[in-house]
Amino acid sequence: MLHDAFLLLVGVLASAAIVLTVASATHTLVVPRGTAVLLTRWVMAGSRALFDLRLRWARTYPERDRVLALFAPLTLLALPLVWLTIILAGFAALYWSLGVRPWQNALLDSGSSLLTLGFHQPGGVDTGVLQLIEATLGLGLLALLISFLPALYASYSRREILVTALECEAGTPPSATELLERLLRVKGLSLLDGYWHEWTRWFNEIEETHSSNPLLVFFRSPSPDRHWVTAAGAVLDSASLVSSTFASDDPQPSHAELCVRAGTLALRRVGDYFHMPYDPDPRPTDPIAVTRAEFDEACHRLAVAGAKLKDDRDQAWRDFAGSRVCYEQVLLQFASLTTAPPAPWSADRPIAFHRLPVTRRRARAGL
Incomplete structure:
Protein backbone atom coordinates (compact mmCIF):
# COMPACT_ATOMS: atom_id res chain seq x y z
CA MET A 1 0.00 0.00 0.00
CA LEU A 2 2.83 2.37 0.91
CA HIS A 3 4.61 1.43 -2.30
CA ASP A 4 1.51 2.27 -4.38
CA ALA A 5 1.19 5.64 -2.66
CA PHE A 6 4.84 6.40 -3.43
CA LEU A 7 4.36 5.50 -7.10
CA LEU A 8 1.29 7.72 -7.24
CA LEU A 9 3.24 10.61 -5.71
CA VAL A 10 6.03 10.16 -8.27
CA GLY A 11 3.48 10.20 -11.08
CA VAL A 12 1.79 13.35 -9.77
CA LEU A 13 5.07 15.22 -9.32
CA ALA A 14 6.29 14.15 -12.75
CA SER A 15 3.02 15.26 -14.36
CA ALA A 16 3.24 18.64 -12.60
CA ALA A 17 6.82 19.14 -13.82
CA ILE A 18 5.79 18.32 -17.39
CA VAL A 19 2.79 20.67 -17.29
CA LEU A 20 4.85 23.54 -15.85
CA THR A 21 7.56 23.01 -18.46
CA VAL A 22 5.06 23.03 -21.32
CA ALA A 23 3.49 26.17 -19.85
CA SER A 24 6.91 27.83 -19.67
CA ALA A 25 7.67 27.01 -23.31
CA THR A 26 4.23 28.16 -24.43
CA HIS A 27 4.43 31.49 -22.61
CA THR A 28 7.97 32.09 -23.86
CA LEU A 29 7.47 31.14 -27.49
CA VAL A 30 3.77 31.69 -28.18
CA VAL A 31 2.13 34.19 -25.81
CA PRO A 32 2.72 37.71 -27.24
CA ARG A 33 3.68 39.39 -23.98
CA GLY A 34 6.48 39.21 -21.46
CA THR A 35 4.89 36.80 -19.00
CA ALA A 36 6.95 36.20 -15.88
CA VAL A 37 7.41 32.39 -15.99
CA LEU A 38 9.59 31.15 -13.14
CA LEU A 39 11.37 28.41 -15.09
CA THR A 40 12.34 30.79 -17.90
CA ARG A 41 13.50 33.42 -15.42
CA TRP A 42 15.53 30.82 -13.49
CA VAL A 43 17.33 29.75 -16.66
CA MET A 44 18.08 33.38 -17.54
CA ALA A 45 19.23 34.16 -13.99
CA GLY A 46 21.41 31.04 -13.80
CA SER A 47 23.00 31.78 -17.15
CA ARG A 48 23.67 35.38 -16.12
CA ALA A 49 25.27 34.22 -12.87
CA LEU A 50 27.71 32.04 -14.83
CA PHE A 51 28.56 34.92 -17.15
CA ASP A 52 29.05 37.25 -14.17
CA LEU A 53 31.68 34.82 -12.87
CA ARG A 54 33.45 35.00 -16.22
CA LEU A 55 33.27 38.82 -16.18
CA ARG A 56 35.47 38.93 -13.08
CA TRP A 57 38.46 38.28 -15.34
CA ALA A 58 37.45 40.92 -17.91
CA ARG A 59 39.49 44.05 -17.28
CA THR A 60 38.34 46.34 -20.09
CA TYR A 61 34.99 47.11 -21.66
CA PRO A 62 35.82 45.42 -25.01
CA GLU A 63 36.59 42.21 -23.08
CA ARG A 64 33.29 42.48 -21.17
CA ASP A 65 31.45 43.12 -24.39
CA ARG A 66 32.92 40.02 -26.04
CA VAL A 67 31.81 37.90 -23.08
CA LEU A 68 28.30 39.37 -22.88
CA ALA A 69 27.79 39.07 -26.63
CA LEU A 70 27.38 35.33 -26.04
CA PHE A 71 24.98 35.64 -23.09
CA ALA A 72 21.69 36.07 -24.97
CA PRO A 73 22.37 33.54 -27.77
CA LEU A 74 23.61 30.84 -25.37
CA THR A 75 20.70 31.46 -22.99
CA LEU A 76 18.34 31.15 -25.92
CA LEU A 77 19.90 27.77 -26.77
CA ALA A 78 19.84 26.69 -23.12
CA LEU A 79 16.09 27.21 -22.76
CA PRO A 80 14.98 24.39 -25.11
CA LEU A 81 17.65 22.10 -23.67
CA VAL A 82 16.26 22.68 -20.17
CA TRP A 83 12.69 22.15 -21.38
CA LEU A 84 13.60 18.90 -23.17
CA THR A 85 15.58 17.63 -20.18
CA ILE A 86 12.71 18.19 -17.75
CA ILE A 87 10.18 16.62 -20.13
CA LEU A 88 12.52 13.67 -20.67
CA ALA A 89 12.98 13.14 -16.93
CA GLY A 90 9.29 13.74 -16.22
CA PHE A 91 8.05 11.13 -18.66
CA ALA A 92 10.74 8.69 -17.53
CA ALA A 93 9.37 9.06 -13.99
CA LEU A 94 5.85 8.46 -15.32
CA TYR A 95 6.92 5.29 -17.11
CA TRP A 96 8.68 4.11 -13.97
CA SER A 97 5.57 4.79 -11.87
CA LEU A 98 3.56 2.66 -14.35
CA GLY A 99 5.86 -0.33 -13.85
CA VAL A 100 8.62 0.04 -16.44
CA ARG A 101 11.71 -1.51 -14.82
CA PRO A 102 14.60 -0.90 -14.41
CA TRP A 103 14.78 2.88 -14.45
CA GLN A 104 17.20 2.75 -17.39
CA ASN A 105 14.44 1.27 -19.55
CA ALA A 106 12.06 4.01 -18.41
CA LEU A 107 14.63 6.62 -19.42
CA LEU A 108 15.17 4.99 -22.81
CA ASP A 109 11.41 4.82 -23.38
CA SER A 110 11.18 8.54 -22.69
CA GLY A 111 14.11 9.42 -24.96
CA SER A 112 12.82 7.22 -27.77
CA SER A 113 9.43 8.90 -27.63
CA LEU A 114 10.56 12.49 -27.13
CA LEU A 115 13.01 12.41 -30.03
CA THR A 116 10.61 10.22 -32.09
CA LEU A 117 13.32 7.62 -32.63
CA GLY A 118 11.01 4.68 -32.02
CA PHE A 119 13.60 2.12 -30.93
CA HIS A 120 11.59 1.23 -27.79
CA GLN A 121 8.12 -0.25 -28.19
CA PRO A 122 5.41 0.48 -25.61
CA GLY A 123 4.78 -2.28 -23.08
CA GLY A 124 1.06 -1.60 -22.82
CA VAL A 125 -1.78 0.75 -23.66
CA ASP A 126 -1.02 3.15 -20.82
CA THR A 127 2.66 3.55 -21.73
CA GLY A 128 1.76 3.68 -25.42
CA VAL A 129 -0.58 6.62 -24.85
CA LEU A 130 2.12 8.41 -22.87
CA GLN A 131 4.63 7.82 -25.65
CA LEU A 132 2.25 9.34 -28.19
CA ILE A 133 1.76 12.39 -25.95
CA GLU A 134 5.50 12.78 -25.42
CA ALA A 135 6.27 12.46 -29.12
CA THR A 136 3.65 15.13 -29.87
CA LEU A 137 5.22 17.46 -27.31
CA GLY A 138 8.69 16.90 -28.76
CA LEU A 139 7.58 17.62 -32.33
CA GLY A 140 5.51 20.60 -31.20
CA LEU A 141 8.39 22.16 -29.28
CA LEU A 142 10.69 21.69 -32.26
CA ALA A 143 8.15 23.35 -34.58
CA LEU A 144 7.76 26.29 -32.21
CA LEU A 145 11.53 26.80 -32.06
CA ILE A 146 11.85 26.68 -35.84
CA SER A 147 9.27 29.46 -36.21
CA PHE A 148 10.42 31.44 -33.16
CA LEU A 149 14.10 31.94 -33.99
CA PRO A 150 13.61 33.67 -37.39
CA ALA A 151 11.03 36.02 -35.89
CA LEU A 152 13.34 36.86 -32.98
CA TYR A 153 16.31 37.66 -35.20
CA ALA A 154 14.10 39.62 -37.60
CA SER A 155 13.10 41.88 -34.69
CA TYR A 156 16.74 42.22 -33.70
CA SER A 157 17.72 43.16 -37.26
CA ARG A 158 15.03 45.85 -37.52
CA ARG A 159 16.17 47.32 -34.21
CA GLU A 160 19.80 47.48 -35.27
CA ILE A 161 19.14 49.29 -38.57
CA LEU A 162 18.42 52.63 -36.89
CA VAL A 163 21.02 52.00 -34.18
CA THR A 164 23.63 51.59 -36.91
CA ALA A 165 22.40 54.67 -38.77
CA LEU A 166 22.68 56.70 -35.57
CA GLU A 167 26.46 56.21 -35.55
CA CYS A 168 26.71 58.42 -38.64
CA GLU A 169 24.42 61.06 -37.13
CA ALA A 170 25.33 61.13 -33.43
Whole structure:
Protein backbone atom coordinates (compact mmCIF):
# COMPACT_ATOMS: atom_id res chain seq x y z
CA MET A 1 0.00 0.00 0.00
CA LEU A 2 2.83 2.37 0.91
CA HIS A 3 4.61 1.43 -2.30
CA ASP A 4 1.51 2.27 -4.38
CA ALA A 5 1.19 5.64 -2.66
CA PHE A 6 4.84 6.40 -3.43
CA LEU A 7 4.36 5.50 -7.10
CA LEU A 8 1.29 7.72 -7.24
CA LEU A 9 3.24 10.61 -5.71
CA VAL A 10 6.03 10.16 -8.27
CA GLY A 11 3.48 10.20 -11.08
CA VAL A 12 1.79 13.35 -9.77
CA LEU A 13 5.07 15.22 -9.32
CA ALA A 14 6.29 14.15 -12.75
CA SER A 15 3.02 15.26 -14.36
CA ALA A 16 3.24 18.64 -12.60
CA ALA A 17 6.82 19.14 -13.82
CA ILE A 18 5.79 18.32 -17.39
CA VAL A 19 2.79 20.67 -17.29
CA LEU A 20 4.85 23.54 -15.85
CA THR A 21 7.56 23.01 -18.46
CA VAL A 22 5.06 23.03 -21.32
CA ALA A 23 3.49 26.17 -19.85
CA SER A 24 6.91 27.83 -19.67
CA ALA A 25 7.67 27.01 -23.31
CA THR A 26 4.23 28.16 -24.43
CA HIS A 27 4.43 31.49 -22.61
CA THR A 28 7.97 32.09 -23.86
CA LEU A 29 7.47 31.14 -27.49
CA VAL A 30 3.77 31.69 -28.18
CA VAL A 31 2.13 34.19 -25.81
CA PRO A 32 2.72 37.71 -27.24
CA ARG A 33 3.68 39.39 -23.98
CA GLY A 34 6.48 39.21 -21.46
CA THR A 35 4.89 36.80 -19.00
CA ALA A 36 6.95 36.20 -15.88
CA VAL A 37 7.41 32.39 -15.99
CA LEU A 38 9.59 31.15 -13.14
CA LEU A 39 11.37 28.41 -15.09
CA THR A 40 12.34 30.79 -17.90
CA ARG A 41 13.50 33.42 -15.42
CA TRP A 42 15.53 30.82 -13.49
CA VAL A 43 17.33 29.75 -16.66
CA MET A 44 18.08 33.38 -17.54
CA ALA A 45 19.23 34.16 -13.99
CA GLY A 46 21.41 31.04 -13.80
CA SER A 47 23.00 31.78 -17.15
CA ARG A 48 23.67 35.38 -16.12
CA ALA A 49 25.27 34.22 -12.87
CA LEU A 50 27.71 32.04 -14.83
CA PHE A 51 28.56 34.92 -17.15
CA ASP A 52 29.05 37.25 -14.17
CA LEU A 53 31.68 34.82 -12.87
CA ARG A 54 33.45 35.00 -16.22
CA LEU A 55 33.27 38.82 -16.18
CA ARG A 56 35.47 38.93 -13.08
CA TRP A 57 38.46 38.28 -15.34
CA ALA A 58 37.45 40.92 -17.91
CA ARG A 59 39.49 44.05 -17.28
CA THR A 60 38.34 46.34 -20.09
CA TYR A 61 34.99 47.11 -21.66
CA PRO A 62 35.82 45.42 -25.01
CA GLU A 63 36.59 42.21 -23.08
CA ARG A 64 33.29 42.48 -21.17
CA ASP A 65 31.45 43.12 -24.39
CA ARG A 66 32.92 40.02 -26.04
CA VAL A 67 31.81 37.90 -23.08
CA LEU A 68 28.30 39.37 -22.88
CA ALA A 69 27.79 39.07 -26.63
CA LEU A 70 27.38 35.33 -26.04
CA PHE A 71 24.98 35.64 -23.09
CA ALA A 72 21.69 36.07 -24.97
CA PRO A 73 22.37 33.54 -27.77
CA LEU A 74 23.61 30.84 -25.37
CA THR A 75 20.70 31.46 -22.99
CA LEU A 76 18.34 31.15 -25.92
CA LEU A 77 19.90 27.77 -26.77
CA ALA A 78 19.84 26.69 -23.12
CA LEU A 79 16.09 27.21 -22.76
CA PRO A 80 14.98 24.39 -25.11
CA LEU A 81 17.65 22.10 -23.67
CA VAL A 82 16.26 22.68 -20.17
CA TRP A 83 12.69 22.15 -21.38
CA LEU A 84 13.60 18.90 -23.17
CA THR A 85 15.58 17.63 -20.18
CA ILE A 86 12.71 18.19 -17.75
CA ILE A 87 10.18 16.62 -20.13
CA LEU A 88 12.52 13.67 -20.67
CA ALA A 89 12.98 13.14 -16.93
CA GLY A 90 9.29 13.74 -16.22
CA PHE A 91 8.05 11.13 -18.66
CA ALA A 92 10.74 8.69 -17.53
CA ALA A 93 9.37 9.06 -13.99
CA LEU A 94 5.85 8.46 -15.32
CA TYR A 95 6.92 5.29 -17.11
CA TRP A 96 8.68 4.11 -13.97
CA SER A 97 5.57 4.79 -11.87
CA LEU A 98 3.56 2.66 -14.35
CA GLY A 99 5.86 -0.33 -13.85
CA VAL A 100 8.62 0.04 -16.44
CA ARG A 101 11.71 -1.51 -14.82
CA PRO A 102 14.60 -0.90 -14.41
CA TRP A 103 14.78 2.88 -14.45
CA GLN A 104 17.20 2.75 -17.39
CA ASN A 105 14.44 1.27 -19.55
CA ALA A 106 12.06 4.01 -18.41
CA LEU A 107 14.63 6.62 -19.42
CA LEU A 108 15.17 4.99 -22.81
CA ASP A 109 11.41 4.82 -23.38
CA SER A 110 11.18 8.54 -22.69
CA GLY A 111 14.11 9.42 -24.96
CA SER A 112 12.82 7.22 -27.77
CA SER A 113 9.43 8.90 -27.63
CA LEU A 114 10.56 12.49 -27.13
CA LEU A 115 13.01 12.41 -30.03
CA THR A 116 10.61 10.22 -32.09
CA LEU A 117 13.32 7.62 -32.63
CA GLY A 118 11.01 4.68 -32.02
CA PHE A 119 13.60 2.12 -30.93
CA HIS A 120 11.59 1.23 -27.79
CA GLN A 121 8.12 -0.25 -28.19
CA PRO A 122 5.41 0.48 -25.61
CA GLY A 123 4.78 -2.28 -23.08
CA GLY A 124 1.06 -1.60 -22.82
CA VAL A 125 -1.78 0.75 -23.66
CA ASP A 126 -1.02 3.15 -20.82
CA THR A 127 2.66 3.55 -21.73
CA GLY A 128 1.76 3.68 -25.42
CA VAL A 129 -0.58 6.62 -24.85
CA LEU A 130 2.12 8.41 -22.87
CA GLN A 131 4.63 7.82 -25.65
CA LEU A 132 2.25 9.34 -28.19
CA ILE A 133 1.76 12.39 -25.95
CA GLU A 134 5.50 12.78 -25.42
CA ALA A 135 6.27 12.46 -29.12
CA THR A 136 3.65 15.13 -29.87
CA LEU A 137 5.22 17.46 -27.31
CA GLY A 138 8.69 16.90 -28.76
CA LEU A 139 7.58 17.62 -32.33
CA GLY A 140 5.51 20.60 -31.20
CA LEU A 141 8.39 22.16 -29.28
CA LEU A 142 10.69 21.69 -32.26
CA ALA A 143 8.15 23.35 -34.58
CA LEU A 144 7.76 26.29 -32.21
CA LEU A 145 11.53 26.80 -32.06
CA ILE A 146 11.85 26.68 -35.84
CA SER A 147 9.27 29.46 -36.21
CA PHE A 148 10.42 31.44 -33.16
CA LEU A 149 14.10 31.94 -33.99
CA PRO A 150 13.61 33.67 -37.39
CA ALA A 151 11.03 36.02 -35.89
CA LEU A 152 13.34 36.86 -32.98
CA TYR A 153 16.31 37.66 -35.20
CA ALA A 154 14.10 39.62 -37.60
CA SER A 155 13.10 41.88 -34.69
CA TYR A 156 16.74 42.22 -33.70
CA SER A 157 17.72 43.16 -37.26
CA ARG A 158 15.03 45.85 -37.52
CA ARG A 159 16.17 47.32 -34.21
CA GLU A 160 19.80 47.48 -35.27
CA ILE A 161 19.14 49.29 -38.57
CA LEU A 162 18.42 52.63 -36.89
CA VAL A 163 21.02 52.00 -34.18
CA THR A 164 23.63 51.59 -36.91
CA ALA A 165 22.40 54.67 -38.77
CA LEU A 166 22.68 56.70 -35.57
CA GLU A 167 26.46 56.21 -35.55
CA CYS A 168 26.71 58.42 -38.64
CA GLU A 169 24.42 61.06 -37.13
CA ALA A 170 25.33 61.13 -33.43
CA GLY A 171 28.92 59.89 -33.37
CA THR A 172 30.44 57.14 -31.25
CA PRO A 173 29.35 56.97 -28.51
CA PRO A 174 26.06 58.67 -29.46
CA SER A 175 25.58 62.18 -28.09
CA ALA A 176 22.32 64.13 -28.12
CA THR A 177 24.13 67.40 -28.72
CA GLU A 178 26.20 66.04 -31.59
CA LEU A 179 23.09 64.48 -33.10
CA LEU A 180 21.26 67.81 -33.16
CA GLU A 181 24.31 69.66 -34.49
CA ARG A 182 24.53 67.34 -37.49
CA LEU A 183 20.79 67.25 -38.09
CA LEU A 184 20.65 71.05 -38.08
CA ARG A 185 23.38 71.24 -40.68
CA VAL A 186 21.98 68.49 -42.91
CA LYS A 187 18.21 68.62 -42.55
CA GLY A 188 17.37 71.89 -40.91
CA LEU A 189 14.80 72.45 -38.19
CA SER A 190 11.81 72.23 -40.56
CA LEU A 191 12.63 68.63 -41.49
CA LEU A 192 13.27 67.29 -37.98
CA ASP A 193 9.65 66.21 -37.41
CA GLY A 194 10.10 63.42 -39.93
CA TYR A 195 13.15 62.26 -37.98
CA TRP A 196 11.22 62.09 -34.71
CA HIS A 197 8.43 60.24 -36.48
CA GLU A 198 10.89 57.56 -37.59
CA TRP A 199 12.22 57.08 -34.07
CA THR A 200 8.70 57.09 -32.61
CA ARG A 201 7.95 54.04 -34.74
CA TRP A 202 11.23 52.50 -33.54
CA PHE A 203 10.23 52.96 -29.89
CA ASN A 204 6.78 51.52 -30.57
CA GLU A 205 8.36 48.43 -32.08
CA ILE A 206 10.81 48.16 -29.19
CA GLU A 207 7.88 48.12 -26.76
CA GLU A 208 6.12 45.37 -28.70
CA THR A 209 9.09 43.11 -29.47
CA HIS A 210 11.15 43.51 -26.29
CA SER A 211 8.19 43.09 -23.95
CA SER A 212 7.08 39.98 -25.87
CA ASN A 213 10.63 38.57 -26.05
CA PRO A 214 12.58 40.08 -23.12
CA LEU A 215 15.73 38.19 -24.08
CA LEU A 216 16.09 40.68 -26.97
CA VAL A 217 17.12 43.25 -24.37
CA PHE A 218 20.45 41.43 -23.97
CA PHE A 219 21.26 40.97 -27.66
CA ARG A 220 24.17 43.32 -28.33
CA SER A 221 25.04 45.22 -31.48
CA PRO A 222 27.67 43.79 -33.87
CA SER A 223 29.99 46.66 -32.93
CA PRO A 224 30.94 47.05 -29.23
CA ASP A 225 30.60 50.84 -29.53
CA ARG A 226 26.91 50.64 -30.45
CA HIS A 227 24.04 49.69 -28.16
CA TRP A 228 20.28 50.09 -28.37
CA VAL A 229 20.10 51.63 -24.86
CA THR A 230 22.61 54.41 -25.59
CA ALA A 231 20.89 55.02 -28.93
CA ALA A 232 17.55 55.39 -27.15
CA GLY A 233 19.12 57.77 -24.63
CA ALA A 234 20.67 59.99 -27.30
CA VAL A 235 17.42 60.24 -29.26
CA LEU A 236 15.27 60.91 -26.17
CA ASP A 237 17.67 63.59 -24.89
CA SER A 238 17.86 65.27 -28.29
CA ALA A 239 14.07 65.27 -28.60
CA SER A 240 13.80 66.70 -25.08
CA LEU A 241 16.31 69.43 -25.98
CA VAL A 242 14.32 70.37 -29.08
CA SER A 243 10.96 70.49 -27.30
CA SER A 244 12.33 72.45 -24.33
CA THR A 245 14.91 74.85 -25.76
CA PHE A 246 14.22 75.43 -29.47
CA ALA A 247 12.18 78.52 -30.30
CA SER A 248 9.26 77.90 -32.64
CA ASP A 249 6.44 80.04 -34.04
CA ASP A 250 4.15 77.00 -34.26
CA PRO A 251 1.93 76.78 -31.15
CA GLN A 252 1.24 73.07 -31.79
CA PRO A 253 3.42 70.50 -30.00
CA SER A 254 6.28 69.22 -32.12
CA HIS A 255 6.67 65.55 -32.93
CA ALA A 256 9.71 65.59 -30.64
CA GLU A 257 7.34 65.56 -27.65
CA LEU A 258 5.52 62.54 -29.06
CA CYS A 259 8.86 60.80 -29.56
CA VAL A 260 9.75 61.39 -25.89
CA ARG A 261 6.35 60.06 -24.87
CA ALA A 262 6.73 56.94 -27.02
CA GLY A 263 10.24 56.31 -25.72
CA THR A 264 9.20 56.76 -22.10
CA LEU A 265 6.32 54.30 -22.43
CA ALA A 266 8.47 51.78 -24.32
CA LEU A 267 11.25 51.76 -21.70
CA ARG A 268 8.75 51.50 -18.86
CA ARG A 269 6.76 48.65 -20.44
CA VAL A 270 9.89 46.60 -21.10
CA GLY A 271 11.30 47.54 -17.69
CA ASP A 272 8.18 46.19 -15.99
CA TYR A 273 9.23 42.64 -16.94
CA PHE A 274 12.50 43.12 -15.02
CA HIS A 275 10.71 44.76 -12.05
CA MET A 276 12.55 48.03 -12.58
CA PRO A 277 11.48 50.64 -10.03
CA TYR A 278 10.42 54.05 -11.32
CA ASP A 279 8.06 56.82 -10.32
CA PRO A 280 5.07 56.57 -12.69
CA ASP A 281 4.20 60.22 -12.13
CA PRO A 282 7.39 62.15 -11.32
CA ARG A 283 7.37 65.83 -10.47
CA PRO A 284 9.01 68.17 -13.01
CA THR A 285 11.14 69.54 -10.18
CA ASP A 286 12.64 66.16 -9.26
CA PRO A 287 16.44 66.09 -9.69
CA ILE A 288 17.99 64.47 -12.75
CA ALA A 289 21.46 63.08 -13.48
CA VAL A 290 22.25 65.79 -16.07
CA THR A 291 23.64 68.95 -14.51
CA ARG A 292 22.73 72.51 -15.39
CA ALA A 293 26.29 73.11 -16.58
CA GLU A 294 26.01 70.21 -19.06
CA PHE A 295 22.70 71.60 -20.28
CA ASP A 296 24.15 75.10 -20.75
CA GLU A 297 27.10 73.68 -22.66
CA ALA A 298 24.73 71.80 -24.97
CA CYS A 299 22.72 74.97 -25.57
CA HIS A 300 25.89 76.89 -26.43
CA ARG A 301 26.94 74.27 -28.97
CA LEU A 302 23.48 74.24 -30.54
CA ALA A 303 23.43 78.02 -30.81
CA VAL A 304 26.80 77.93 -32.56
CA ALA A 305 25.38 75.31 -34.95
CA GLY A 306 22.62 77.72 -35.92
CA ALA A 307 19.72 76.72 -33.70
CA LYS A 308 17.30 79.42 -32.60
CA LEU A 309 16.88 78.92 -28.87
CA LYS A 310 14.40 80.33 -26.37
CA ASP A 311 15.46 83.47 -24.57
CA ASP A 312 14.42 82.25 -21.12
CA ARG A 313 17.17 79.72 -20.47
CA ASP A 314 16.00 79.04 -16.90
CA GLN A 315 12.55 77.98 -18.11
CA ALA A 316 14.13 75.91 -20.87
CA TRP A 317 16.19 74.08 -18.25
CA ARG A 318 13.09 73.39 -16.16
CA ASP A 319 11.25 72.09 -19.23
CA PHE A 320 14.16 69.85 -20.18
CA ALA A 321 14.45 68.45 -16.65
CA GLY A 322 10.69 67.88 -16.54
CA SER A 323 10.90 65.91 -19.77
CA ARG A 324 13.98 63.83 -18.90
CA VAL A 325 12.79 62.91 -15.42
CA CYS A 326 10.05 60.77 -17.00
CA TYR A 327 12.44 58.31 -18.63
CA GLU A 328 15.79 58.80 -16.87
CA GLN A 329 15.50 56.18 -14.12
CA VAL A 330 14.49 53.35 -16.45
CA LEU A 331 17.06 54.39 -19.05
CA LEU A 332 19.93 54.32 -16.53
CA GLN A 333 18.76 50.98 -15.15
CA PHE A 334 18.75 49.45 -18.63
CA ALA A 335 22.25 50.82 -19.20
CA SER A 336 23.38 49.09 -16.00
CA LEU A 337 21.46 45.84 -16.60
CA THR A 338 22.82 45.38 -20.13
CA THR A 339 26.32 46.78 -19.42
CA ALA A 340 25.97 49.36 -22.19
CA PRO A 341 29.10 51.16 -23.40
CA PRO A 342 29.74 54.55 -21.76
CA ALA A 343 27.79 57.31 -23.52
CA PRO A 344 27.01 60.93 -22.58
CA TRP A 345 24.03 61.39 -20.27
CA SER A 346 23.10 57.69 -20.15
CA ALA A 347 25.61 54.88 -19.52
CA ASP A 348 28.24 57.19 -18.04
CA ARG A 349 26.47 57.94 -14.75
CA PRO A 350 25.11 55.95 -11.77
CA ILE A 351 21.50 55.20 -10.88
CA ALA A 352 20.06 57.31 -8.08
CA PHE A 353 17.61 54.92 -6.41
CA HIS A 354 17.26 57.27 -3.46
CA ARG A 355 15.12 59.55 -5.64
CA LEU A 356 12.42 56.89 -5.96
CA PRO A 357 9.39 56.52 -3.68
CA VAL A 358 10.00 54.15 -0.77
CA THR A 359 7.44 51.61 -2.03
CA ARG A 360 9.15 51.35 -5.42
CA ARG A 361 12.67 51.57 -3.99
CA ARG A 362 12.35 48.08 -2.55
CA ALA A 363 11.98 46.52 -5.97
CA ARG A 364 15.16 45.24 -7.54
CA ALA A 365 16.03 45.83 -11.17
CA GLY A 366 17.38 42.86 -13.07
CA LEU A 367 16.65 39.19 -13.56
